[in-house]
Amino acid sequence: QKGWKVLLLEKKKFPRDKYCGDAVCRTAIEILIDMGVYQHLIKENKAHVMEYRSLCSPGGLSYIWGRPIKFGEIPVAIACKRILLDESIAMAAKRMGADLKENWPVTETKFDEDTGLWTVYKYGTTDTLTSRVLVCSDGAPSRLATKLGLVTRPPDSTCSRTYVEGGTHRFDADGVVFFNKELLPGYSALFRHPNDELSFCVNVIPGNPKVVPEKLDYWHNWLMKKDQNISRALGDNFKMEKMKTASLRLGGEKCTYDDHVLVVGDAAGMTDPMTGEGIHHAMEGGKIAAIFLDEALNHGNYDAECMKIFHQRWMSKFGDxxxxxxxxxxxxxxxPILLDASTAALQRKSDKFVAKWADIMTGRLPKIYMLKPEFSFSIIYELVRLTLHRLKGSNGKQKKAE
Structure with a gap:
């Protein structure tokens, strides 16, 4: 729209899949609406609006919230397969004038200080392209940014995803997040797609020595069999595809810029360490990068000190x-009782309280908002109530045993 020449390189040909939970929250939906992509996804039945959502706490408490979405209203979340979402976004960029080149895997990049240009080399050929600014958005492994020395650590977590055939399960909600005590601080989830299809995902979050990326396959299958809520939702006759896995880079990289280069999305670690969610942060980071690059190109300054502004902006917006x-x-x-107390608080509070809690969980409001009195006092109250109730129950069992 600004008249700049944008080169978009995709290593494979669309449609291509990316393995994740497929949940897209309001921040990303707003960007999709601006791009004209959301309307297309809904019209073509490629995405399902999550009207009724639920969570199950480690102690067995649950909370269901939601209502029918009014015409023109932006939903809290949708479920959309990445194989459909990514292609729709790329084609929208192409329609707006971006030069999309598919089947163009990048093997190497070289920067010429005299001309101020990057030369990008295509794998297995002698084909090259040049660019004034290089944007590395090559996913959590981030091979390109790693080669450039901007990313210095490997991905620190992982997730699984598998689809359940429609009509073979017993799931009747739009989306449920399951917090099993054994998996904490990670979680699992079921999300409904169009045509009654489900996605089942497991997110491993660092911190539990028993739940490590190398054991993802074990935990994925263990939850389906041992978690009563999940096994009840799936039923006895569900048909499920083979599990797929993907790496996660959590918490943000310390440096996502250099002379004439930016790192964006999963490659920059724009994934929340509490929820493992990154689609909305990646899209928001991409929007911040686009606005910043328009400014940089207008001023003709691309050195590291200037590019640092991008890093500061996304950190200020959500990275901090x-x-x-x-x-x-x-x-x-x-x-884990904190999750039980939070769920109990949601059960008792108003829709306004729940809406703000959802905004905190999806990064629209800072997590530190959880320490505000309206949240902390409610959770502390439920924590005391649950603790007393459980102590009373334990004493009752002890007396009965005696």
Missing amino acids: DFKWSMVFSQMLYRF
Whole structure:
């Protein structure tokens, strides 16, 4: 729209899949609406609006919330397969003038300080392209940003995803998040897609020595068999595809810029350490990068000091909150009753309270908002109530045993 030449390189040909939970929250939906993509996804029955959602706490408490979405209203979340979402976004960019080149895997990049240009080399050929600014958005493994020395650590977590055939399960909600005590601080979820199809995902979050990326397959299958809520939702006759896995880079990278280069999305670690969600942060980070690059191109300044502004902007917008996400996730692992208390508070409070809680969980409001009196007092009250109730129950069992 601004008249700049944008080159979009995709290593494979669309449609191509990416493995994740497929839940897209309101922040990303707003961007999809601006791009004209959301309307297309709904019209073509490629996405399902999550009107009724639920969560199950480690202690067995549950809360269901939601209502029918009014015409023109932006939903809290949708479920959309990445194989459909990613292609729709790429084609929208192409329609707006981006030069999309598919089957163009990048093997190497070189920067010429004299000309101020990057030369990008295509794998297995002698084909090259040049660019004034390089944007690395090549996923959590981030091979390109790693080669450039901007990303210095491997991905630190992982997730699974598998689809359940419509009509073979007993799931009747739009989306449910399951917090099994054994998996904490990670979680699992079921999301409904169009045509009654489900996605079942497991997110491993660092902190639990028993739940490590290498054991993802074990936990994926264990939850389907041992978690009563999940096994009840799936039923006895569900048909499920083979499990797929993907790596996660959590908490943000310390440096996502250099001379004439930016790192965006999963490659930059724009994934919440508490929830493992990253689609909306990646899209928001991409929007921040686009606005910043328009400014940089207008001023003709691309050195590291200038590009640092992008890093500061996304950190200020949502990245600084990641440290609190990690603190809270470890607290939930050590004290699962906090999740029970939070669920009990949601059961008792108003829709306004629930809406704000959902905004906190999806990064629209900082996690530190959980320490505000309206949340902390409610959770502390439920924590005391649950503790007394459980102590009373334990004493009752002890007396009965005696």
